[in-house]
Amino acid sequence: MPRIASPPTVLRELDGPDTCDMCGTPGLKTELVRDPFIYGAGDEGVELVVDIPVRTCSSCGSYTDDQAEDIRHDEVCRYLGVLTPTEIRDLRAKYDxxxxxxxxxxxxxxxSIARWETRDIIQNVGNDRYLRLLQDPAIFLRAKSLASPEPVHAEPGELPPDLEARLRETGTNFTLQPVAA
Ligand SMILES: [Zn+2]
Structure with a gap:
């Protein structure tokens, strides 16, 4: 028996665009709605709960857009215990x-990285663990040194105090950038 999600509830009105995306009619209303949904098929289905913006147009009726899809996607990632697309982007940003x-x-x-970040697909658990391990600068620098014959350079202040010793233990080929005078 497929599960049926609990009914949605309107939480409050939100600021939003004034005109309808689809027909251009002004006076568009946006409400924050607590909207449970079922993730998974049949007996495996679980109810996840998200708060999403729902637009109401006087001519088209109520609809949700990409923003709601993104919120649902991120909730599924949290349910699965994997990094959200934003967290994967943050990982890249951390190392520039x-x-x-x-x-x-x-x-x-x-x-694959692009598809994870744009919410096209969700990374599997193995790749997710790999990405999480890379959040540790020592592991990231180790991976970087495996990928390159050149010594890896670390910026001053980039490495926690104990990291240099850990890197030496793992045989990572690295040099520290000299501190600018
Ligand atoms: Zn409309």
């Missing part, structure tokens, strides 16, 4: 890397 550079260092596919 393009998708191409992250792909080169990790051996992950550049197009």
């Amino acid at each position: 890397l393009s998708r191409r550079e992250l792909a080169r260092i990790t051996g992950l596919g550049e197009s």
Whole structure:
């Protein structure tokens, strides 16, 4: 028996665009709605709860847009216990890397990284664990040194105090950037 989600409840009105996305009619209303949904099929289905913006147009009726889809996607990631797309972008930002550079260092596919970040697909648990491990600068620098014959350079202040010793233990090929005078 497929599960049926609990009914939605309107929480409050939100600021939003004035005109309808679909027909251009002004006077569009946006409300924050607590909207339970079923994730998974049949007996495996579980109810997840999200608060999403719902637009109401006097001519088209009520609808949700990409913003609601993104919120549902992120809730599924949290339910599965994997990084959200934003957290994957944050990982790249932490090391100031393009998708191409992250792909080169990790051996992950550049197009896979793009699809995870744009909410096209969710990374599997193995890849998710790999990404989480890379949040540790010591592991990231180790991966970087595996991917490159050149010594890895770390910026002053980038490494926690105990990290240099850990890197030496793992045989990571690295040099520290000299501190600017
Ligand atoms: Zn409309």
